[in-house]
Amino acid sequence: KKVEKEMQKQSNFTTYEMNKKDDTLWSGFIAMDYQGNVKAIVGGRDKKEESRVYNIATDAKRSPGSCIKPIASYAPALDQDLMTWSTLFTDEPITIKVKGKDKKWPVNYSETGDSANWSYQQLTTVEMLTRSLNTLPAQLIKKMTPAYSYNFLKEKLDITTLADSDADYSPVTVGGLTNGTKLEELVGAYMIFGNGGKKYDVTYVSKVEDADGNAIYEKSDGYKQAISESTAYVMNRMMQNVITQQDGTGRYAKLNNTDLVGKTGTSSDWFDLSFVGCTPDYVSGIWIGYENPATIPTNEYQNIGAIWKNVFGDIAENEKHKSFEKTFKMPDTVEKLTYCTKTGKLASNSCYSTATGYYKKSNEPEYCSGNH
Known part of the structure; x- marks a missing residue:
């Protein structure tokens, strides 16, 4: 109820003074625990008037943008020991074939959506992730192959919306998926960064009992070990920098009393903005965009991390693991x-x-x- 109330507040969906009221922006939100049990879900910004209507969090398939990077390139590459926290990489493109011709790809983007030149500087893995540069994920995908990353998303993380054409560089590197992802599945994939690498099924039902109290259905507590416990924790700490560092793309989501790790995502032309965040008790995510994809005014809706904080920050700050000392446990x-x-x-x-x-x-x- 609290999340639903926050989702209906127009003021929560802008971090700048707006020139005009815009009620046409869509949004979905979902939060679950680290066993995949959904705790809150809001499928739209309007007041719910009917049952079984279109739910943006479970039905919409939209581009995850850079939210794909931790799960498609960084985590599987770290799991294979292709890098460490501080491995130095050059901020430079790879060469791919486009219509039979060599092309330097991908470009980096600034927070305002402008393309940026490659710096050719040597940067550490954690710096690349913190600033959400596109070049390192491309280099990692080239080492692993797009097919490996595609299969990791599909088999280990249960992303069901993948098309055969997504076993290619753009889809698994920068989130240019043919069909997009469901927010429910994207957030579900991030649970591995808060529970030691375990992927549980996302579920809304834990148990069904008959009239006599006999359990006729119980959710299985089985899981897949998607990545190692050590990989999961190193990824968790790297994504903390996304929130805490001055140049971190998720810095506007930072909480006062609760440890938060996460990642922002922006699709091409600013059609989709996403944020997925992990606190010690919940993994949650929010998406905003228009029903018919169009550029979101960046001067009005730039800080998707701030929008997540507006909607969920109070709840996150009041979880049982409030102090930074009671945070994610290092194995x-x-x-x-x-x-x-x-x-x-x-x-x-x-x-x-x-x-x-x-x-x-x-x-x-x-x-x-x-x-x-």
Whole structure:
């Protein structure tokens, strides 16, 4: 009821002073626990007048944009030890074939939707994710192959809307899927980042009893181990930077008292804005766009993270795991270590620029020689 009330407030859907009232913007929201049990779902911004009507959170298929990156490229690549928290990559395109010709792809986009040139700078994995640059996901997909990423989404994360044509670079790299995704399935895929890599079925029914109290149906507590527990935790901490860092695309969703990790998503031409966030108790997500896809005015609806916070922030701040000390538990297969920002290797005494990162014990970088 609380989420439904917040979804109906026009003021929650803009983070800037608006020139005109716009009630035509669609939105859907869903929140679940880390076993896939749905706790709240709102299928539209209007007051519900009928039953079994079109539900945006479960029926709409729209582009996830960059929300595809953690689940299609970063997580499976980290699981295969293709990189660590601080591996250095060059911000440069890959070369793909388009109509038989070589093309440098993809471009990066700024937060205002403008295309940006490649910097050709060396950046760490976590920096690339924090700023939502498109080049590293493309490089990772090239190493794994688009088919691998496609099968990971379909078989491990239960994304049902994939078309055969989605086993290609654009769909699995930047979310240019033929049919889009359902918000319900996108948010469900993110549960793996808060529960040690386990993918449960998303469900609305936990048990059905007959008149005598006998259970005639109970939800299975079975799950698929989509990624390792250590991969899940390192991904979780990397996505915390998306929220906490000054250049993080999800910084407007930051909560005061509760740990939040997540990712923003913007489709081409700003037709779709999405945010999926994980707090210690819930994984939730919101999508906004128009019924007939059109550019969302970025000066009015730019901060999708802020819109998520408007709708769900109060609930998230009042969960039972309120303090940062009672946050996502680090498994003993992960270590928090200091690394050299110049080389991406573990810091030695002669490293003058360092930062802290999280590493799988099974795949820690070597120590920096100090020769920068």
